[in-house]
Amino acid sequence: MLSLLDLCARIDDGRLTPEGAVRLVRAAIAAREPEVGALVCVDPAPVVAAAGPLAGIAVGIKDIIDTADLPTRMGSAIYESWHPRADAPVVARLKSLGAAPLAKTTTTPFAFLDPTATRNPHHPGHTPGGSSAGSAAAVAAGMLPLALGTQTGGSVIRPAAFCGVVGVKPSFRLLPTVGVKCYSWALDTLGLFAAGVADAAHALALLADRPAIGRTHDGSAPRIGIVRQEFCAAPDPEAEAALGRAAAAAERAGAVVHDLALPARFGEAYAAHGTIQDYEARQALAWEYAAHRDALPPRLRAALDAAQGIETAAYDAARRTAHHARRSLKDVFSEDGPDVLLTYAAPGAAPAGLDQTGDSRFNRLWTLMGVPCVTLPVERTPAGLPVGVQVIARFGDDGRALAAAGLIERALRG
Ligand SMILES: NC(=O)CC(=O)O
DSSP: OOOHHHHHHHHHTTSSOHHHHHHHHHHHHHHHHHHHOOEEEEOSSOOOOSSSTTTTOEEEEETTBOOSSSOOOTTSGGGTTOOOSSOOHHHHHHHHTTOEEEEEEOOOGGGSSSOOSOOBTTBTTBOOOSSSHHHHHHHHTTSOSEEEEEESSSTTHHHHHHHTSEEEEOSTTSSOOTTBOOSOTTTOEEEEEESSHHHHHHHHHHHHTOGGGGOOOOOOOOEEEEOOOTTSOOOOHHHHHHHHHHHHHHHHTTOEEEEOOOOTHHHHHHHHHHHHHHHHHHHHTHHHHHHHGGGSOHHHHHHHHHHTTOOHHHHHHHHHHHHHHHHHHHHHTOTTSOSEEEEESSSSSOOBBSSOOOOOTTTHHHHHHTOOEEEEEEEEOTTSOEEEEEEEEOTTOHHHHHHHHHHHHHHHHO
C-alpha cells in the first residue's frame, strides 16, 4: 500500500516531487483499477500544488461528496449528469493543504446497502464492504495513499476492515458534512482510509486542524476495555481470534486490558439506530423517493418504503434512548474506567459474493454514540482475507483512539 507519511517524507527531502507522487498514483491506478473497479472517474489534469503539508498527495473522494472539478453521481443514475458548482468544504480543505483530489471513489447508491461492482483487492470474489467501497479498496490496492468516506451505520469501519486498511470514523461532526449527500443528519459522519495508523492520524490532524490528533505515539500505556457487544449476534470465529490477538499484543505493549460488560441501555440504543436512520432518510431522500422511486435500487427502495410507516413519536423515543446512552457512555469512560474500548470491527472477514456489502452490527451503536472509532488490520484468514479490530474512545478524544490503535499496530508488528 502507499503510505501517506512515506510520500510526504520523500517529497519533503526532495527525493520525489509532488508531480512525481501523483504520477506514482496514476501508474498504480492503471495497474490495479481494471481488476478492482474502485473508481468512478479520475481527474485528467488536477492541480498539483508545489507547497503545503499534503502537496503531492492524491486523494480519493467518495462519490457522494461534492467536487467542483469532477461529477458527483451518488452511485445512482438519478445523478448521472450531476456536477456540483462547488467543492464540499472537506474537499476545499484538502486543496488548501496542497492535496490533489484526484479521483471519485465508488459508493453504494446514496451510501446505503445495495452493492457496487467494486471487488475486494485481496480476493475478487469477495465484497470490499460498503458503503465507502471504492475508498477502502483503492487504498488497500495501493492505488491511493488517502481516501475519504462516510459512515451512517458501518460504512467506514466495515469496508476498511474487509480490505485490510486503517479506517477512521472521527467524533461526530469533527469534519463538516456540508456538501455531502445526506442520509441521516444525526448519524452521517465523514471518515478516512489510509495504509497505517500514523498515516491516518496525520491526515485527520491536518483536515481537522487539530495537531494533537497526530501524536499517536505518546508513549502512555492505555487502559483497554474489551467489549463484545452481546446485544448483537455473535461474530465469526476469526473476529473473536483477531480481538484476542489484538488484546494480547496490547498487553505485551504495557496496556492494562480487561473485559467490560456494557449496561443494557446500550443494547436499547443499538436497537434505536435504525429508527433514527430510516426516519431521517425518508426526509433526506424525499425528492428521490417521490420523483424517482423506480430508479432506486432494491434494498434502498424497500428501506424507504418501510420508513414511510415510522411514527414521529417512535423517532422521538429513539432519540431519547440515544441521548441517555450517550450520557451513560461518559460513565463508562469515567476517571478510573478504560481509556479506550476494543471490539470487533466486523462480524468477520469479507463475505463471499458481490451481491451484498456485509453487516454493520458491530459499528452502528458507535456511530449513533458519535464517538471516534479506528479500525486496524490484525490478521488474515487462510484465504488471505483481512480481519480487523475496532478501537473506540470517548467523544472528542480522537487522538487517544488513534494512539491506542497505533500501540496495537506496533505491538502486532513485533
Ligand atoms: N452508510 C452506512 O454506513 C451504511 C452501511 O453501514 O453500509
